[in-house]
Amino acid sequence: MSTRRLASSPPPPPLPETRFAPKKAIRAMSLSEFVAHQTAFALRLAQRVAAAESKKGANFAFSPLSLHALLSLAAAGTRGPALDELLAVLCPGATADDVATLAARVVGRVLADASAGGGPRVSFANGVWVDASLSLQAAFAEIAASAYKAEIQSVDFQTKADEITDQINSWISSATNGLTKSMISGRAINQFTRVVLGNAIYFKGAWADRFDASGTEDGEFHLLNGNSVLVPFMTNPEMQFMSSFDDFKVLRLPYRKRNDRRQRLPYRKGNDRRQFSMYIFLPDDRDGLWSLIDKLSSDPEFLNRHLPKREVKLGELKIPKFKISCGLDAPRVLKEMGVHLLFCGDGGLTEIADSPIARTLILHKSFIEVNEEGTEAAAASFMMLEGCCRAPRPPPDFVADHPFFFLIREDTTEAVLFMGHVLDPSVAA
Template sequence: MSLSDSVAHQTAFALRLAPRVAAAAADEGANVVFSPLSLHALLSLAAAGTRGPALDELLAVLAPAGGGCGATADDVAALAAHVVGRVLAGASAGGGPRVSFANGVWVDASLSLKAAFAEIAASAYKAEIQSVDFQTKDDEITDQINSWVSSATNGLIKNMIPDGAIDQLTRVVLGNAIYFKGAWADKFDASGTEDGEFHLLNGNSVLVPFMTNRETQFLSSYDDFKVLRLPYRKGDDRRQFSMYIFLPDDRDGLWNLIDKLSSEPEFLNRHLPKREVKLGEFRIPKFKISYGLDASRVLKEMGVHMLFCGDGGLTEIADSPIADGTSILHKSFVEVNEEGTEAAAASFRMLRGCCRAPPPPPDFVADHPFFFLIREDTTEAVLFMGHVLDPSVAA
């Protein structure tokens, strides 16, 4: 499997997740941010310890078969190794974004990890492996893992694992955390930020601060939505990170737009702006989102069932059977302001056991619900995505 095919699978996974996460949050009217890259990495790590039908389920979600040939656990591990080594290689010289990506494996002292799993966890996933005492020190280990997440996300994500989620029956915890902080290539002038109305899906409106910038921006316009690209400042390496905002023309058009994004694999790449155009009015709101997700329910909807039942096929992690019970917790944070973007996410899996006059320039006024994502453009890997329903809601 080529690298481009592997990244395409990760993007397809991200876009299949988006409408399901949106539906899960719709009833509560919540702003949403999540990291499909974090969840993909965590499930890929789980795949390295899985065999049989459970592995088939995971691979069908992580890298669905195409052209008569599906991916293997080695394929998804190779993608993880490339992402860790290239996309998430940390801060670059020259002022590029600061990126960190960490994986962890905590195994109860009563078990020994299988050598093959330990090797791939350390080499492909750069995972920290720790032997701990879940059976008598479960509260202490919870604090230890939460401290690890907080450190890996620059303090943005605290109390990732709630009290009681780890107990004396826990045997293995797989964890992943991702952190991103980037400055805009063209920063917004804070003196131009002004309050304005943001229209909610229920017909009401709220007053929030809107940022504005120079009149030339990367923009593409279609029949019922527009896409804005806001690049982050590059460093001295090849990476180029960007935020993309998908704005429906209709104030209540967000859900239909998310369905379109997930409708076909190439929809995203076909609609990203490639050139700068002169805009008329240009305003986007500042926003800050913190969102926690029990990913288990979403993954079941996507066809992953055996990890959450009695016989999950997790035979290749440790030298003794792992008891029943698996949960996948995911929490993300993002803040967008005049300087740039700070974002973080963490995922955890607990195992138990012509001649006409020119038209006027287009506007881009994000004064109603919209979808966004953060991508590394040279590899096309999607780090974060989410939607904004009400930017006045505090994180």
Template sequence: MSPPSKLERVSKRKIQKRRHKKTDNRTTKNTHNGGGAPTEPIPVNEADFSLSLSNHVISTFAKDKNLVISPLSIRVLLGLVAAGSNGPTRDQLLGFLKSDTVEELNSFSSNLVTHVFADGEPLGGPRLSIANGVWIDRSLRLKPSFEEIVHSSYMAASDHVDFRTKADKVRKKVNAWAEKETNGLIKDLLPPGSVDYMTRLIVANAVYFKGAWLDKFDTSHTKDDKFFLLDGSTVKVPFMTDRRMQYVRAFDGFKVLRLPYKQGKDKRKFSMYFFLPDAKDGLPALLERAGSESGFIESHLPEYKVSVRRFRIPKFKIGFEFEASRILAGLGVVLPFRMGGLTEMVDSDIDGKELYVSGIFQKAFVEVNEQGTEAAAASALRMMGGCMRNSVKIIEYVDFVADHPFMFVIREDVSGVVLFVGQLLNPTC
């Protein structure tokens, strides 16, 4: 077995050390074994950002595909880019992320690492992790101010590598890191050819979640039944069912189900939400509404349990990958992909002015079964140097039969942080 890289050796040591570090005259609570709610407020627009970005990814890449993504992972990467940018580029990123300052983004990321994503498994809750890594060409050096942000706010470890002569080896190294941090679920994050001798910097983020349902489904009750596709045809798929009361709420045109995960001995509460349109072909309209209506998730949360008559949820697995620069450019984020704005990253005026983002890659995976949910996502940002409330139906009993396309969200309910967003069009694909 090969010895661990500098990134692997340094990462855990720095994270553990910095979780006790005093910041702004207060001590950040170490929640690696304790978890808890964030000490700083989560941006109120975080869920809106997640739904809006997801809707654009669907309309661009997945109109007819199953999808799962982690907008949170991309938000973290863009926050780190903003910290290393200046002038109009920084302003454009702050505007897109709806943040007033880079410090606000740094605080958000720090809270994610130390609080929201503190591993809950030792306390009987979900297994979680979020990891950040930076790979920089050995000819460059990070600016001390940016390096401090990388280590203190993003809890990332940095590693000097040889892009000029060993680009593909570095690509495989990043991929191995992402696979390790997502418990083997995300493989080959960076595709062949995505890293070459012109690459100067790679920033990557990995998110992992595995939670058991608070009330697990009985596998002996799982039965095959019809699932209706958007084109009107049907497929036979295994459906989970349960006779207990459920968190369900009916709205005009759709219903929402909340399935809570087993909670650990801390304040965090994780749940999976299923947004099911009444019409079998109603998902596109529901996605459009969710992506454009401010506060959509908060306004459509089931608050109490109700009796259900017919209750069925399909088992499914989804893997999805995409390159995000096209999406971001369509949303007005163009300056990071041009030279001149990323001047606060490396300690060289010439190299800083020539740095630009050449690609943002993400792979994500989710599996839902009788036991619970396992989900992961990894994103990598490659930089180069070169030239260039609503009407609610009050009902005593409700059916929730997810036998046609729906949207789902995995969320931490205390902070409101959205970890994953997805759509299921066909459980057999």
């Protein structure tokens, strides 16, 4: 059909630019940008935690991916200034729909199980429990089910709070392979609870080059207070991914990949391209941990700029075995990061259910164990809602005999699953 205007037709009046000019298209956020925001969130949170834990002298671990996913799901049911606060912390420049779409892509791409092919066992589950006296908003239920693949259950909080607490704790235990038990106490869920949002993440990976248990020997680990403890150190004579910088070193310990035991075989079509690794950031100074964490959190590009890219021959490698089990005071840390309205009586959680939310409680617990075989880790997050050519140098050492920072990352997407610090590996949990 011709689009030429008839000669007898008068020209149309000009459109006022201020009202009718086409809006400039907003560029969609990429997955890599979203993951970068997730990592920035994780490192800022780690810095806040370090400031508090430095006074306690305790080991600490948490799952930034788990906590980020919980808050992202909550954002899908939040409006107004409370939503603005959440998005500013989670992913500046994104909308709640952006966050839901990208969070789903991260989960689908990063957290698929690879154990059947010899790779890491990975699982992630979301859940929504809503009191039978009310209904979820249709839009929220759709996002929870489609984007977050959440199990949605109607329950009776008003007369069976203890029973529902047991059911949810059983769900958490099952989702984390029994590593997280009795996470929610009877006081957290009560007759006033109306909605519970939660997720659980589990990871179990074997090292690409396992440590020989016969080489594990006790040695001194130096504490921040000047004392030392005797703990078992693992060692491995193989080449290692390690980089040295002015005042710290970084070690990369890859986990065995699916269908690729030697770790150096070229990719073949259909292979799982993910690569999970643990990174250990070891300050040169025995008391340099907090300063190092400050550096990591102050510059969003610091982490990627300082990851080792090649294998080197080490003179000595010593890594302590450790096990950490702990909880995170999530409300306190989130408030320090700028999330306040979520915890107010009218926190903007108006799009979750057809009843107002009067009170919000967030729980996060995690577990991690590192030994000669590899790593096993789990975490759960819950929200309860009420009403050149030179002379050769000696090979470098990597001796983690004083406090250090660590993280577990999927390297192709750069998504961080777990993060924490070790102050005293002699403390079993």
